[in-house]
Amino acid sequence: QKEVEQNSGPLSVPEGAIASLNCTYSDRGSQSFFWYRQYSGKSPELIMSIYSNGDKEDGRFTAQLNKASQYVSLLIRDSQPSDSATYLCAVGGDYKLSFGAGTTVTVRA
Amino acid sequence: DAGITQSPRYKITETGRQVTLMCHQTWSHSYMFWYRQDLGHGLRLIYYSAAADITDKGEVSDGYVVSRSKTENFPLTLESATRSQTSVYFCASSPTSVNYNEQFFGPGTRLTVL
Numbered sequence: 001q002k003e004v005e006q007n008s009g010p011l012s013v014p015e016g017a018i019a020s021l022n023c024t025y026s027d028r029g030s031q032s033f034f035w036y037r038q039y040s041g042k043s044p045e046l047i048m049s050i051y052s053n054g055d056k057e058d059g060r061f062t063a064q065l066n067k068a069s070q071y072v073s074l075l076i077r078d079s080q081p082s083d084s085a086t087y088l089c090a091v092g093g094d095y096k097l098s099f100g101a102g103t104t105v106t107v108r109a
Numbered sequence: 110d111a112g113i114t115q116s117p118r119y120k121i122t123e124t125g126r127q128v129t130l131m132c133h134q135t136w137s138h139s140y141m142f143w144y145r146q147d148l149g150h151g152l153r154l155i156y157y158s159a160a161a162d163i164t165d166k167g168e169v170s171d172g173y174v175v176s177r178s179k180t181e182n183f184p185l186t187l188e189s190a191t192r193s194q195t196s197v198y199f200c201a202s203s204p205t206s207v208n209y210n211e212q213f214f215g216p217g218t219r220l221t222v223l
Contacts, residue, residue, distance in 0.1 A: 032211075034211060034212075043199055043217050044152070044199070044214045046212070049211055088151070088152070090212075095157070095159065095203065096142075096154060096157060096167075097210070099152040100151060102151060
């Protein structure tokens with residue numbers, strides 16, 4: 001059973017601050033890593049994918065991957081109220097993904 | 110333009126009834142997946158399909174049946190619904206590339222079994 005663990009949250013950050021989300025995974029053979037955002041009552045939406053060690057930036061989002069430590073993170077810079085959602089970490093080694101339970105982020109004005 | 114759609118969006122049924130949830134995608138993605146999402150359990154894989162007529166079980170497949178006669182459709186059937194199958198069901202699809210296996214989700218079906 002591939003395990004994906006996320007910090008439990010909820011995470012409350014002030015508007016404009018950086019939100020930092022963490023995820024660890026158990027399968028060293030994992031090759032692909034994703035962050036999904038899920039608003040309440042909606043479906044998961046892919047926001048970041050990362051496949052190699054290092055950082056990947058897309059707008060206000062930065063994903064960081066460290067395969068040696070089996071760790072992937074997501075930074076949300078200049079957090080906005082619209083970033084309030086649950087963030088799911090997903091890890092894949094073949095065609096299937098394993099998901100973490102999610103971290104709920106609340107951005108307070 | 111629709112991408113991936115699910116129907117119905119909401120369903121209430123009774124214990125013991127057969128229920129079929131529909132999933133349709135317009136991207137011609139080879140891989141399709143069914144998940145259920147419950148509080149405290151996150152997303153759990155029910156079934157997946159690599160192509161038409163190729164399906165395989167996920168971690169929580171008991172009580173569910175799938176078929177895939179066409180690439181674009183992947184219906185999920187609850188043969189005899191139980192209360193424990195009350196959940197939100199998501200269908201997802203993925204392009205054919207082992208190195209780039211992003212999954213894209215449909216809007217979900219909220220199923221209540223009374």
